[in-house]
Amino acid sequence: MEQLEWLAVVRHGLSTGNVTAQEAETGGAELIDIPERDADVPLADLGREQAEAVGRFLVKQKPRLAVVSPYLRTRQTAEIALGESGVETIVDERLRDRELGVLDLHTARGVQARLPEEAGRRARLGKFYYRPPGGESWADVLLRLRALLREIREDHPGERVVLFAHEATVLMVRYLAEGLDEQRLMALAHDTTIANCSVSSWRRSGDRLEAELFNSVEHLHREETPPTRQEDVDDQPV
Incomplete structure (x- = not known):
């Protein structure tokens, strides 16, 4: 199967949920007061500005295909950027x-x-395999991402593809693209806050993808303070 020419993943812009979650964490609250369901959380005004900056970056990269999460904040990011x-x-x-x-x-x-x-x-099982009741483990998400990336390669061989997705997705795409193991993925998750509208990318070298950018924000107009890490609550809401 022919490899993609270029693969990138963009985390969505700053959302209203990110702002509320950060306030709840720093304020010592136990619950995050977000009225919308997670799929309907929109971009904040700053998130729209960040999406415009991503668009200026992507113009130079000339992707042929964009694959987008159905969540509103992600679709809005893609629509503005593209x-x-x-x-x-x-x-x-x-x-x-x-x-x-x-x-x-x-x-x-x-x-x-x-x-x-x-x-x-969760502490006993580890975040990679822990599945909260009614939810997914990181391993569960990797199963659907693995299937998606295989399908993209089959249907769009040799093309330039950008994904618009979420914080955990960026880390898991890196896991798949670079053949990481559980320990390295969890170390990345512990040490790295994936910035809103950051770009991570890989470029074809022979029959494999080689890392090009990771969590890059150089294309943004200004430095933004990333959302507070929630080391015990993965990606809420991202």
Whole structure:
């Protein structure tokens, strides 16, 4: 199977949910007060500006295909970034954010206070394999991403493709593209906050993809403070 020429993944711009979650974490709250369901959280005004900056970056990269998470904040990012470029765009539910089940809308403090048994189970199993009731493990998300990337390679061999997705997705695409293991992925997740509208990319070298950029924000107008890490609540909401 022919390799892609270039693959990039863009995390969506700053969302209203990111702002609310950061305020809840820093304020010591146990719950995050977001009225919309996760799929309907929109971009904040700053997130729209960030998406415009991504668009200026992508003009130079000339992607042929964009594959987009169905979540509103991600679709808005892609729509703003791609504008009238004519890039073929596909919305695919396999790029949706990780589903958190009972952990949804809990801060790190809230999980420890309200769901101590789940906190203990996660600590024992590790984040890679821990599946919250009603939600997904990181391994579950990797299954759908692996299938999606295989399909993209089969249908668009040798092309330049950009994905618009979520924080955890960026880390998991790197896991797949570079053949990482659980330990290296979890170390990345612990040490790295994937910035809103950051770009991570890989370029073909022979029959494999080689890393080009990771979590790059040089294309943004100005430095933005990334959302507060939630080391105990993965990607809420991202």
